[in-house]
Amino acid sequence: MRTVLSKELGGPETLVLENVADPAPGAGEVLVDVAACAINFPDTLIIRDLYQMKPPRPFAPGGEISGTIAALGEGLSGWAVGDRVIAGLGAGGLAERVVINAARLFRVPEGIDLVAASALLMTYGTTIHALKDRGNIKAGETVLVLGAAGGVGLSAVELAKAYGCRVVAGVSSEQKASAARKAGADEVVIYGRPPFDKEQSKALAQQFKDAVGPGGADIVYDIVGGDYSEPALRAIAWEGRFLVIGFPAGIAKMPLNLTLLKSCDIRGVFWGAFTARDPQRNAANIAELFDLWQAGKIAPLISETYPLERAHEAIAKLEQRGAIGKLVVVMDGAGQAS
Incomplete structure (x- = not known):
């Protein structure tokens, strides 16, 4: 699979696109085919070691994704291959496939586009x-x-x-x-x-x-x-x-x-920190957000989409405070910056 990696300390220009082996889910985990990864301000910091979380290199930036479950880890129930989900990762989202602890998943209701859903969490x-x-x-x-x-x-x-x-x-x-x-x-x-x-x-x-x-x-x-x-x-x-x-x-x-x-x-x-300390209340908040979305009261604005090989451009634009709404990297290459 393809992924964007931070292999050295620096700005968006230091990120590289590489092919790596697909990950495999362990117990309590799922493998997700990523549809889209939304870019957020922490992505501009984590590659410079300025964020509170400092993953060991090489790592993929990208803190929130949407996608479809491709495989389940051992002993996992409540989820099925093909389920549409969103998740917060901290890092790792700029990849075609990611392994995620199932406790971090939220189900995407039918009728909500997966690319748009990546910009919610x-x-x-x-x-x-x-x-x-x-x-x-x-x-x-x-x-x-x-x-x-x-x-x-x-x-x-x-x-x-x-x-x-x-x-x-x-x-x-x-x-x-x-x-x-x-x-x-x-x-x-x-x-x-x-x-x-x-x-x-x-x-x-x-x-x-x-x-x-x-x-x-x-x-x-x-x-x-x-x-x-x-x-x-x-x-x-x-x-x-x-x-x-x-x-x-x-x-x-x-x-x-x-x-x-x-x-x-x-x-x-x-x-x-709130999501870790009070996951039930956070889950209720996310469910309320989907209700508000389906009621037409909110709708995430995605102003530009980018293919994976241009993910560094999205991070750079956000860092320069040039974005209106959300910038999203789309894994199938259908989205292009405009």
């Missing part, structure tokens, strides 16, 4: 955990989403709207603003690129305040970090919840006096 799984379990979201609240045009950001816009909230989207271009509006955002703030000096930070805070309204944002969904975080915190509501998701713009230094003045919370969201 990490983005919407993170967001439903963030908004429901950490954000205690309620209908009628106002949600400010930073980085609202990427895969995770668009999932936050869609899910917040599905839960009956008003959504303000923060993005860096008019093209991204259009995507956020199409996903349901009620207001959009277009911000510049950091670093911000004191006056620029103050001006951005005022933009956020004007957009969320006098009551402030009940939830701030921050997947960007860096110089964007403090201005967003300044626009939070009394007893608001500031959700920390990720840091592609850097780790923010937050003035904690604002948490006192606003009586607000800063809450970390570590979806990966």
Whole structure:
């Protein structure tokens, strides 16, 4: 089978395409014919040894896949060859076949395309955990989403709207603003690129305040970090919840006096650890996501697809923050970058 391997420390240009032997499932495992592998921000980090998980080389990046079960390991029940599934791997997804512990599988309902399904788990799984379990979201609240045009950001816009909230989207271009509006955002703030000096930070805070309204944002969904975080915190509501998701713009230094003045919370969201600690609640969240999808309330946006031999291009584009929605590598070569 073909796979994309990280054999040396470095960026996407260091990845190589090779033919390797097919893996075989052991007890409690399944072999999956991969249909598609969605690209996520951790893929840009893991190949540089900057992610919390550092698999030994050579390894294939790619943390979430969709596909069809090709073989079952010894003693496994509840699954059958031909079942359509999605799974989170951490790494290993950029390959035509992968072995996965059956406990990590989720069944894909009929009527949902497998390529589209590959874009659900990490983005919407993170967001439903963030908004429901950490954000205690309620209908009628106002949600400010930073980085609202990427895969995770668009999932936050869609899910917040599905839960009956008003959504303000923060993005860096008019093209991204259009995507956020199409996903349901009620207001959009277009911000510049950091670093911000004191006056620029103050001006951005005022933009956020004007957009969320006098009551402030009940939830701030921050997947960007860096110089964007403090201005967003300044626009939070009394007893608001500031959700920390990720840091592609850097780790923010937050003035904690604002948490006192606003009586607000800063809450970390570590979806990966949550899935290991509470797999039953995570499974219920994923089932709810498929219900919302089938009800037409969410739909993952895949803006570009790539064949396996061009997987490095997808990782590079995401690293450069050029993606709108999700970038997906399709194993049969049918998808092409556009």
